[in-house]
Amino acid sequence: MFKLLAPAFLVVVSAAPSIAADAPSLSERYRGVSERLIAAAMSDTEGYERLTYLCDRIGPRLSGSAALNTAIAWSAEQMKSVGLENVRLVPAKVPNWVRGAESARMTAPYDLPLHMLGLGMSVGTPPGGITAEVVAVSDFNELAKLGRENVAGKIVLYNEPFRGYGPTVTYRSTGASRAAALGAVGALVRSVTPLAAQLPHTGTMQYDQAQPKIPAAAVSPEDAMMMARLIASGVRVKVHLEMGAQTLPDADSANVIGDLPGSELPDEIVVLGGHSDSWDVGQGAQDDGAAIMASLEAVSLMKKLGLRPRRTVRVAIWVNEENGSRGGEAYRAWLGDQVSKHVAAIEMDGGAETPRGYGASVDEPSRAILRDIARLLEGIGAGSITAQGGGEDIRPLMEAGVPGLSEQTLGTHYFDWHHSAADTLDKVTPEDFRKNMASLAVMSYVLADMPGRLAASPR
């Protein structure tokens, strides 16, 4: 089923020309078309119907899984069914981590099953599991203070409260190897979430190749706090951890792309999308099913309205954002020199709560242009433009100089659900979904149609 699109254009452009004095008029120029797109989005039902199918009928879709293959094939069909052209799969080899059976129990001071989820890419335990005393730390400083004499042979529990995703996720990403460096035999990480609802949140981790690979799992905030309290009160806590996780040979997978070819400059491309893969729990609704279905329907709306911008608008459903970034890298590699023809890349990977606008890694004049365009989105509350855009799927494009935008939402509850069994369809309201779709439709249309193009921020 994999088709490779031979790179047809090998033109290398030197620097992306930015727009000059006509820019401030964009919001006026596109007022009419944006109102049509927004109205169509706000009454759309097909997008949410597709999201419902993806969530309820295909379900979670970890890289390497059969469900992901189904989602990819089905996505390609959907693109064709709405009339996108050049629908194709761009092959990517993806990591094939499988969870296997897993559990954790506190075995001292009493027996209690823990709410756990192994971290993605973790090794498993030996058969029969491991049992060890737990040492609890709030951060890496405390770990360092404990030192090897207190850590060797133990399971390290990182009980770091949520202080925003960026500052907190480092314990999930690197905690196992930093504990292993002091001789720990396992790592437990308080789930990276502000919500304590006995819900473990998984996510990927990386090993420092210089350290022994020890098994690592997330536990619910409650379980982490409880064990930390017991330990702080002088009680000896032991945990039995059993994980059947293993990493199989890389699996064949693919990005899915489809185009609404431009009317004047079809080789210039605005790409928008998100990622097909999810974790293996929940339904991958907020992360990132809503994004790919909203992107697809955003472009479908242009077709339905008979709109065709000057440049091509491409929907990209990248693969393997969660635990490898192979999709974004494969897409970049597949483009070759054509990457210079990408005038903008828009990634939606922050959930589908009420949209508020875009983060954009562009230069100052381009940001002014975006602020002008964003006026068209003020009516749906999405008129904000902030610095710093991007996303794991479009990172390779941005590294090649493509201006990158991240669709942004209020994100009030995103990390309540993120990477957990609770990332399910009910978390995406039809109203918010439509607003995101509207925002994507307007932004991608204008970027594809406007006279000039954005320039990436200086690197």
Next chain:
Amino acid sequence: MFKLLAPAFLVVVSAAPSIAADAPSLSERYRGVSERLIAAAMSDTEGYERLTYLCDRIGPRLSGSAALNTAIAWSAEQMKSVGLENVRLVPAKVPNWVRGAESARMTAPYDLPLHMLGLGMSVGTPPGGITAEVVAVSDFNELAKLGRENVAGKIVLYNEPFRGYGPTVTYRSTGASRAAALGAVGALVRSVTPLAAQLPHTGTMQYDQAQPKIPAAAVSPEDAMMMARLIASGVRVKVHLEMGAQTLPDADSANVIGDLPGSELPDEIVVLGGHSDSWDVGQGAQDDGAAIMASLEAVSLMKKLGLRPRRTVRVAIWVNEENGSRGGEAYRAWLGDQVSKHVAAIEMDGGAETPRGYGASVDEPSRAILRDIARLLEGIGAGSITAQGGGEDIRPLMEAGVPGLSEQTLGTHYFDWHHSAADTLDKVTPEDFRKNMASLAVMSYVLADMPGRLAASPR
């Protein structure tokens, strides 16, 4: 360990005399003592330390469990350690429902484990479980419309969204028998909670003895919504339900009571407390560990401050509120005619979020008195007095004419945690715990010391 207190006073009073014109001065009269109690409560650490021990060291304590016995014995010790007098256990036989191993899986249209908790007092399934098609209804009207021809042999899923505890809990309480009346073989109930976090919430149910007893379980809101969506889209959903639940012979248990005897009218009693039992998941922190530990410490504070009101203040830790109400009934029966000497009963069983005041089932003049007393609590935000007080533990007292008050909190998140694995210590903030303790201390002290007594609302 059980000691019976022989009823010593058999005086029957006709009607509780209510207070007259001196009432409006109560808030002035008790300003000084209330400020001392509140200050002591707001700097107290012992109460929360005891709650921590109860949650982390004793844990969940379902009626009939060994942990409940531990909690009861430990509570009596704690009462003694703070200097309460007449500490004793009032025996009660309690239902002994045990969950056993349980699970539920959706088996069609695909295989998916469900997030479930059997309902308290449910029968189990036959060994090996049951597998049946699921019919979904939003309410009893829809069930009736389906009729026996569509329900017989099926599992009924009640997918009623949370519309407040009272209106919604009826599906949990009576849904199984109402489904059984139409031939259903099992009942699944969307958890009675406003929060969808893949967390099942248990709770008790009752069988209509005229109907076959079918197994009943709660499922997470997400799982309920998901199955209902699939069914609504025409997909046939099947579930395999396996529950090892059984009800063993009643177990010996007890209420724990302890007094701060009154200085002038020691046979007149203000009783305050909550219940020792909890569900068998989580830690019973909000429901109702915080209440019993706050009640105990509230009276301990009076001792520490050298305060002794005219009447006796009694801390009561009733048993079996969750699935039988046997503790409250046993206490009432044990009192006999002495119940008339109870001048007020205060139950705290609405969690330990920020207190806002009291609901009170008293007559109008008494409500005015309470409003006056509640002025003393305005500084901690707990100055509200509303009609309708009570609680399952003090219901039998109220039925005997005792004025009943329920300590009330904001309750913002109470039903997010209620009866679930997430009812853990972290949900009780020390600050809110102290405010509840302060509120209980002031209200119980004034009611025990003031010149007159409240009168219950006319029945």
